Amino acid sequence: MPARKLNVGLLGCGTVGGGLVELVARNQALIRQRSGVELNISRILVRDTAKQRPGVPESLLTTHPEKVIDNGCDVVVELVGGIEPARALIQRSLARRKHVVTANKALLAIDGFSLMKAAALQSVRLGFEASVCGGIPIVRALREGLVGNRVESLSGILNGTCNYILTRMGEDGIDLDTALRHAQDNGFAEADPALDVDGFDAAQKLKILAELALNVRIGVDAVRVQGIRDITRDDLEHASNLGFVIKHVAGAHTNNGGVALSAEPMLLPRSHPLAAVNNENNAVVVRGDAVGEVLFSGKGAGSLPSASAVLSDLVDIACHQGGFTASPDAKVAATQVVEDARYYVRFPVRETTAIGSISDILERNGIRVSRAAAIWARNGDGQHQVRLLTEACSRQRLDVAREDISRLPFAGGTSLALRIAD
Amino acid sequence: MPARKLNVGLLGCGTVGGGLVELVARNQALIRQRSGVELNISRILVRDTAKQRPGVPESLLTTHPEKVIDNGCDVVVELVGGIEPARALIQRSLARRKHVVTANKALLAIDGFSLMKAAALQSVRLGFEASVCGGIPIVRALREGLVGNRVESLSGILNGTCNYILTRMGEDGIDLDTALRHAQDNGFAEADPALDVDGFDAAQKLKILAELALNVRIGVDAVRVQGIRDITRDDLEHASNLGFVIKHVAGAHTNNGGVALSAEPMLLPRSHPLAAVNNENNAVVVRGDAVGEVLFSGKGAGSLPSASAVLSDLVDIACHQGGFTASPDAKVAATQVVEDARYYVRFPVRETTAIGSISDILERNGIRVSRAAAIWARNGDGQHQVRLLTEACSRQRLDVAREDISRLPFAGGTSLALRIAD
Numbered sequence: 001m002p003a004r005k006l007n008v009g010l011l012g013c014g015t016v017g018g019g020l021v022e023l024v025a026r027n028q029a030l031i032r033q034r035s036g037v038e039l040n041i042s043r044i045l046v047r048d049t050a051k052q053r054p055g056v057p058e059s060l061l062t063t064h065p066e067k068v069i070d071n072g073c074d075v076v077v078e079l080v081g082g083i084e085p086a087r088a089l090i091q092r093s094l095a096r097r098k099h100v101v102t103a104n105k106a107l108l109a110i111d112g113f114s115l116m117k118a119a120a121l122q123s124v125r126l127g128f129e130a131s132v133c134g135g136i137p138i139v140r141a142l143r144e145g146l147v148g149n150r151v152e153s154l155s156g157i158l159n160g161t162c163n164y165i166l167t168r169m170g171e172d173g174i175d176l177d178t179a180l181r182h183a184q185d186n187g188f189a190e191a192d193p194a195l196d197v198d199g200f201d202a203a204q205k206l207k208i209l210a211e212l213a214l215n216v217r218i219g220v221d222a223v224r225v226q227g228i229r230d231i232t233r234d235d236l237e238h239a240s241n242l243g244f245v246i247k248h249v250a251g252a253h254t255n256n257g258g259v260a261l262s263a264e265p266m267l268l269p270r271s272h273p274l275a276a277v278n279n280e281n282n283a284v285v286v287r288g289d290a291v292g293e294v295l296f297s298g299k300g301a302g303s304l305p306s307a308s309a310v311l312s313d314l315v316d317i318a319c320h321q322g323g324f325t326a327s328p329d330a331k332v333a334a335t336q337v338v339e340d341a342r343y344y345v346r347f348p349v350r351e352t353t354a355i356g357s358i359s360d361i362l363e364r365n366g367i368r369v370s371r372a373a374a375i376w377a378r379n380g381d382g383q384h385q386v387r388l389l390t391e392a393c394s395r396q397r398l399d400v401a402r403e404d405i406s407r408l409p410f411a412g413g414t415s416l417a418l419r420i421a422d
Numbered sequence: 423m424p425a426r427k428l429n430v431g432l433l434g435c436g437t438v439g440g441g442l443v444e445l446v447a448r449n450q451a452l453i454r455q456r457s458g459v460e461l462n463i464s465r466i467l468v469r470d471t472a473k474q475r476p477g478v479p480e481s482l483l484t485t486h487p488e489k490v491i492d493n494g495c496d497v498v499v500e501l502v503g504g505i506e507p508a509r510a511l512i513q514r515s516l517a518r519r520k521h522v523v524t525a526n527k528a529l530l531a532i533d534g535f536s537l538m539k540a541a542a543l544q545s546v547r548l549g550f551e552a553s554v555c556g557g558i559p560i561v562r563a564l565r566e567g568l569v570g571n572r573v574e575s576l577s578g579i580l581n582g583t584c585n586y587i588l589t590r591m592g593e594d595g596i597d598l599d600t601a602l603r604h605a606q607d608n609g610f611a612e613a614d615p616a617l618d619v620d621g622f623d624a625a626q627k628l629k630i631l632a633e634l635a636l637n638v639r640i641g642v643d644a645v646r647v648q649g650i651r652d653i654t655r656d657d658l659e660h661a662s663n664l665g666f667v668i669k670h671v672a673g674a675h676t677n678n679g680g681v682a683l684s685a686e687p688m689l690l691p692r693s694h695p696l697a698a699v700n701n702e703n704n705a706v707v708v709r710g711d712a713v714g715e716v717l718f719s720g721k722g723a724g725s726l727p728s729a730s731a732v733l734s735d736l737v738d739i740a741c742h743q744g745g746f747t748a749s750p751d752a753k754v755a756a757t758q759v760v761e762d763a764r765y766y767v768r769f770p771v772r773e774t775t776a777i778g779s780i781s782d783i784l785e786r787n788g789i790r791v792s793r794a795a796a797i798w799a800r801n802g803d804g805q806h807q808v809r810l811l812t813e814a815c816s817r818q819r820l821d822v823a824r825e826d827i828s829r830l831p832f833a834g835g836t837s838l839a840l841r842i843a844d
Contacts, residue, residue: 019712023570023712024570026572026711027570027571027572027711027712030572030637031569031570033637034565034569034637035569129567134713135568135710135712135713135714135716136713136716137562137563137566137567137568137716140559140562140563140566140567141559141562141563141567143456144559144562144566144734144737144738145551145559145562145563145731145734146557146559146730146734147453147456147457147733147734147737148445148446148449148453148729148730148733148734148737149449149730150448150449150452215452215455215456273698273719276695276698283717288557288730289448289449289726290441290445290449290557290726290727290729290730290733291556291557291558291720291721291726291727291730292557292720292721292727293720293721294557294558294559294718294719294720294721295705295717295718295719295720296716296717296718297695297716297717298713298714298715298716298717299713299714299715299716304711304712304713305712305713305714307570307712308568308570308571308710308712308713309567311569311570311712312566312567312568312569312570315566315569315570316566319742320741320742
């Protein structure tokens with residue numbers, strides 16, 4: 001097979017960029033043998049050319065983006081991250097009819113459709129396998145492998161940091177701050193973990209996957225987001241005694257012609273396909289009208305897994321130039337509220353007699369309690385926890401009731417409500 | 423986006439063919455919106471045109487294969503099954519420069535490479551996503567999603583019948599014959615289940631996946647095959663008490679420059695990624711040098727899941743005509759024996775004192791016993807079972823020792839040996 005050569009301009013040479021350079025060098029012959037594609041990294045944009053980068057040829061480095069984009073490359077790989085200048089660099093590349101591959105989930109979440117449209121107008125391709133779930137080929141699976149399916153729902157563990165923290169809290173009986181420190185020590189969490197632990201990273205990835213899977217556009221604020229900061233090891237232990245694990249789950253469900261989207265910690269029964277996905281791993285369950293449920297899981301981030309995803313996009317572009325692009329003319333989805341569900345709710349209170357009053361207020365809001373218990377505080381600070389499971393109810397009504405309860409004299413702080421998966 | 427029309431000639435209209443006609447009718451608009459491809463089933467080969475086929479236009483039916491292959495279609499979908507006439511029909515289609523999509527694992531296992539070569543010579547494509555693991559897009563994942571990875575190993579639950587039987591035996595405490603009958607009643611097993619329960623179906627699928635993943639050719643007899651017929655519910659119970667589940671696992675591992683291949687029942691620790699894959703589901707774990715372990719799971723067979731896989735190949739062909747084909751010039755792999763492993767072994771014996779003699783013979787063959795127990799028969803037929811776990815040892819040596827032990831006066835029948843996963 002004669003080799004098809006693909007000249008690659010690389011914007012950014014951090015964790016993923018460095019991994020890409022390493023992987024291309026290591027598996028060049030294998031990739032050529034498999035696909036007939038010869039990848040050539042022709043130029044690399046960096047901030048500081050003097051920095052030591054083992055394995056990266058110094059002669060390729062430049063601090064001028066135009067030297068990467070305008071120098072005759074076939075495809076530009078954007079690994080700069082963030083909104084600007086990443087967006088301007090991608091737009092410039094597309095305008096010059098370069099294919100683009102990006103791992104930039106934040107940018108795609110706010111601007112994915114207009115970038116896809118710009119790519120389609122220029123008849124070039126925009127690859128973004130690396131933006132979601134690292135090396136798991138989920139974008140390709142949705143675009144191609146499951147193309148004949150009407151996707152009914154999609155749910156996943158999309159944030160490795162949250163999953164690592166919740167797994168360690170549950171298995172080691174440590175608190176959230178300790179687990180977060182372990183995550184940071186092991187490279188599974190950023191120095192500033194807010195985007196991860198508050199749920200926004202998962203929400204961005206969900207938006208990308210849901211637009212692809214459901215073939216709709218989704219409004220920026222359509223995802224109900226809840227982070228994991230309020231979850232204690234007691235919550236995990238209590239859930240475990242009831243047969244559940246707690247996971248941060250991002251999900252999209254079609255529902256009365258619209259889409260309900262949420263990224264939130266949930267109680268999953270141990271038999272749930274996502275319940276066994278532990279530590280920094282990611283996973284996605286897609287339910288299609290033909291295939292039923294399909295599960296994909298693996299490492300959701302990291303240098304080489306993400307580089308593997310970038311590589312698959314590059315080979316795809318080399319093999320199928322001018323081929324498949326996602327249709328950028330999808331309609332904006334009607335966003336639905338999350339359907340009625342059972343909830344695990346915990347109220348911090350100052351009196352053990354509070355259970356009755358709490359149940360009364362819940363019932364006045366149309367919420368039935370299926371199971372309740374008061375637990376004495378472990379720390380001897382005089383604070384009790386009332387924990388209960390509700391029957392299926394509306395999240396809106398539950399939040400109204402929680403608000404009412406928080407104003408009662410015995411209330412001891414903010415309550416926590418976690419959805420229970422069916 | 424202007425639609426690309428693809429005329430599809432269909433050979434065979436049984437379970438999968440009927441599912442394909444149904445799915446194309448149902449999701450035609452969605453597929454067009456997503457990919458710009460308009461699928462048109464132009465002609466269907468059947469054995470008997472008079473048979474009732476709800477939803478299948480009678481005017482498309484013919485009993486003459488040449489009317490399907492030679493009538494101006496772009497791609498031929500072979501769902502006839504078996505070796506002949508399926509092979510001749512595929513060869514005829516390729517010779518007329520038609521792309522071919524097939525679900526025929528038996529044919530691909532013995533003749534996949536020569537068919538791929540024939541397709542490459544004609545510059546047409548041969549799609550076979552539906553031949554392995556039904557709707558799980560594992561062929562596409564190996565060909566494209568993980569193209570940048572050197573695959574180190576691949577293992578999977580590739581036969582839904584075996585998995586259903588072992589799951590039901592373990593969970594319901596029923597014996598193999600009863601579980602097999604349930605599988606047949608539920609449509610998860612053929613009237614003649616030999617190909618499935620004796621392990622050959624899994625071995626065929628393994629060969630297809632391993633050739634793709636490892637980019638080598640594999641000899642027809644390279645896979646060590648062991649079926650599940652000898653497994654009793656006591657084996658499952660005993661394994662469970664030791665923390666294991668028993669699954670029929672097909673695996674390929676690179677090993678000293680060669681490949682070790684086996685399709686056999688194995689003991690898996692409960693934490694193993696395949697341990698939670700139950701009932702008729704299939705799953706594959708791929709370990710790549712960049713991505714680490716990636717798991718794919720879902721329904722491995724059935725009308726619509728397999729039709730979903732055929733559809734993905736059709737859309738792929740429409741979008742990427744002349745594009746990616748697997749390189750058909752791979753080398754034949756050196757086949758390695760399966761590496762040393764721990765084994766669970768059960769010997770039927772007539773005397774409880776047999777444990778000592780068995781251990782002696784094993785030790786004389788260099789096999790160390792890590793744990794042994796004699797169990798009285800449940801059925802009062804005077805037969806005891808000696809069960810033991812070995813330290814890591816060679817399968818060949820173990821089989822020699824089992825042969826020696828079977829000739830001793832106290833031996834009560836054929837022994838069973840199951841590998842334990844690391």
